[in-house]
Amino acid sequence: MNNSHPLVQLTLVRFREFMREPEAIFWVFGFPIILAAGLGLAFRNKPAEVLQIAAVTPQLSTPLRAEMLLDVRELPQAEAEAELRNGKVALVAEPGANGTVVYRFDDTNPEGRSARMLADRAVQRAAGRQDPIASSDTLLREPGSRYIDFLVPGLLGMNLMGSAVWGMAFGIVDARRKKLIKRLTATPMPRHYYLLSFLLSRLLLLVVEVGAVLGFAVLVFQVPVHGSLLALGLFCVLSSMSFCALGLLIASRVQTIEAASGMTNAVMMPMWICSGVFFSSQRFPNIMQPLIKALPLTAIIDALRGNMLQGATLAQLTPQFGVLSAWLVVCFFVALKLFRWR
Amino acid sequence: MPPTATKAALRVRQLRKTYKDVVAVNGLELEVRPGECFGLLGPNGAGKTTTIEICEGLTAADSGEVEVLGMHWDTDSKALRQRLGIQLQETQLSDKLTVLETIDLFRSFFHQGPGGMEVIGLVQLEEKAKSRVGNLSGGQKQRLALACALVGNPDFLFLDEPTTGLDPQARRQLWELIEKFKLSGRTILLTTHYMDEAERLCDRVAIMDHGKVIALGTPRELIASVCAEHLVEFSAGTTTHPLDLTKVSAIDGIRDVQRENGSVRMQVTELHLAVPALLAELGRQSVPLTELRTHSATLEDVFVTLTGRHLRDE
Numbered sequence: 031m032n033n034s035h036p037l038v039q040l041t042l043v044r045f046r047e048f049m050r051e052p053e054a055i056f057w058v059f060g061f062p063i064i065l066a067a068g069l070g071l072a073f074r075n076k077p078a079e080v081l082q083i084a085a086v087t088p089q090l091s092t093p094l095r096a097e098m099l100l101d102v103r104e105l106p107q108a109e110a111e112a113e114l115r116n117g118k119v120a121l122v123a124e125p126g127a128n129g130t131v132v133y134r135f136d137d138t139n140p141e142g143r144s145a146r147m148l149a150d151r152a153v154q155r156a157a158g159r160q161d162p163i164a165s166s167d168t169l170l171r172e173p174g175s176r177y178i179d180f181l182v183p184g185l186l187g188m189n190l191m192g193s194a195v196w197g198m199a200f201g202i203v204d205a206r207r208k209k210l211i212k213r214l215t216a217t218p219m220p221r222h223y224y225l226l227s228f229l230l231s232r233l234l235l236l237v238v239e240v241g242a243v244l245g246f247a248v249l250v251f252q253v254p255v256h257g258s259l260l261a262l263g264l265f266c267v268l269s270s271m272s273f274c275a276l277g278l279l280i281a282s283r284v285q286t287i288e289a290a291s292g293m294t295n296a297v298m299m300p301m302w303i304c305s306g307v308f309f310s311s312q313r314f315p316n317i318m319q320p321l322i323k324a325l326p327l328t329a330i331i332d333a334l335r336g337n338m339l340q341g342a343t344l345a346q347l348t349p350q351f352g353v354l355s356a357w358l359v360v361c362f363f364v365a366l367k368l369f370r371w372r
Numbered sequence: 373m374p375p376t377a378t379k380a381a382l383r384v385r386q387l388r389k390t391y392k393d394v395v396a397v398n399g400l401e402l403e404v405r406p407g408e409c410f411g412l413l414g415p416n417g418a419g420k421t422t423t424i425e426i427c428e429g430l431t432a433a434d435s436g437e438v439e440v441l442g443m444h445w446d447t448d449s450k451a452l453r454q455r456l457g458i459q460l461q462e463t464q465l466s467d468k469l470t471v472l473e474t475i476d477l478f479r480s481f482f483h484q485g486p487g488g489m490e491v492i493g494l495v496q497l498e499e500k501a502k503s504r505v506g507n508l509s510g511g512q513k514q515r516l517a518l519a520c521a522l523v524g525n526p527d528f529l530f531l532d533e534p535t536t537g538l539d540p541q542a543r544r545q546l547w548e549l550i551e552k553f554k555l556s557g558r559t560i561l562l563t564t565h566y567m568d569e570a571e572r573l574c575d576r577v578a579i580m581d582h583g584k585v586i587a588l589g590t591p592r593e594l595i596a597s598v599c600a601e602h603l604v605e606f607s608a609g610t611t612t613h614p615l616d617l618t619k620v621s622a623i624d625g626i627r628d629v630q631r632e633n634g635s636v637r638m639q640v641t642e643l644h645l646a647v648p649a650l651l652a653e654l655g656r657q658s659v660p661l662t663e664l665r666t667h668s669a670t671l672e673d674v675f676v677t678l679t680g681r682h683l684r685d686e
Contacts, residue, residue: 208464218453
């Protein structure tokens, strides 16, 4: 029965406490996926637009329907013209004198002009026109340039920060409030094991958490990961540890959950705004850029975008690595200096 | 035999601790013998918790000396922690863990001790082993807290107000568990503000007030030293027809007559002589008797006699 190492037991406890808290599970796993799905839907790239046109006779509508980019409706003359005036159709095709075709459209409207070219090409080809030069199309719709591709690394970074800072600050302040920390220090438990257990359980959860969000993004939205997975994992671990150190610093002396919650929000709010989760942090004035670049969330989001979207190597991401390491070391040492065990 | 012949389990000398402007412990002296159950009895704010937490190595004293099991906190804390079982006041164990998980956690910190289920058996929580701590009753939680103190098979058990806030049945149940531990010959230091708890569990009691020990001895000795064997409390007389107390005080075998919130309290040596004499005196004065109570003296009476206050006045 007594073969259990205290560090294993402490980590198990952290893990169990997390898994038995349904709200925490939602915020860590459910929330980012729902957010990514929602935003992905809203900002999805639409397929090439189909133009609405009207044809007055079946002789005209049949050849026009061969063109995939046109949606052809057959309407009586008067009704077709009314639809054109209302902007419901971009063009009306009607028979002219001596087997000619008349296209009625507004030439100041680009849709009208496109519809005119597409309709005429369809009519001419149906009548047997051969193009003198054969041509083919190469379509450019590059994955990695869509909004969802930009968004996923941002959400991932935000998630890494949130779960580490909240998990650390709440776990410790709650235990302190319940006098549980004091009770544990009354046992022979080596104190550093207590803090280590928080880091270990975070790393365990990190694998599941990043895996879930990234897996969802890759499978459902085909978000690319151009860089090395190993470097990506390294950055996730490093940033998670930096954010844990930040959480530990917040929790080092606070006695109540309310105070911890206030401080946590005060620390994370500027990063939610400035670090480029939903839009590029480059939009902020130049004078703020050095400050924004020094924030840990900016560093991890830039590193994730660099790795996933541009395939940047670890060497190219040295500045971000440096920023995260500095936060880790400084926060951790200050936190240990300030930490109160009761 | 000189008192130094047996090594004390706990020795406290000239202990002082001040919080801002409050003197919590003021030159306290204590000695707990191996194998005894020693009680610190006193009202809230007497300095009991500060004292026990200094002895547990959780709070640093301003000055003074503490020796536990022949060791000192500043040099032997690692070895000491392995040998002590500690229960703190108002620790909330994690609600989301089960009883067995909680015990396994605490057990992992100690080199030796009984297995998880065995400790749970000691505090009679077998049926709750798989229940979440959050679903336990107050008494069950307190027994779990005791189990957490017992996992390391301690030589010395510190209990800070172990039954505060429990219903009478849960208190009796916990007392039985503590008595069982006592029978195994190990040392206990407990704090309480319940006199019945101290009388039932403790071999010796130190009564504390304002950071000092004001009386020390076995419960019997303490009661005998300051009180006669019995106490009589009565209410008599009206505002228009008050009782003349000087005549009552003059009765043989009655001493220490005190007025207290409209009633009178006094000590008597021989109840069967004093009560008829009192009733006769009331009859002579034609003062109506509205209430009469007698009881054997308790530690509460010792405290009242020493300080003029009740243990739970605060």
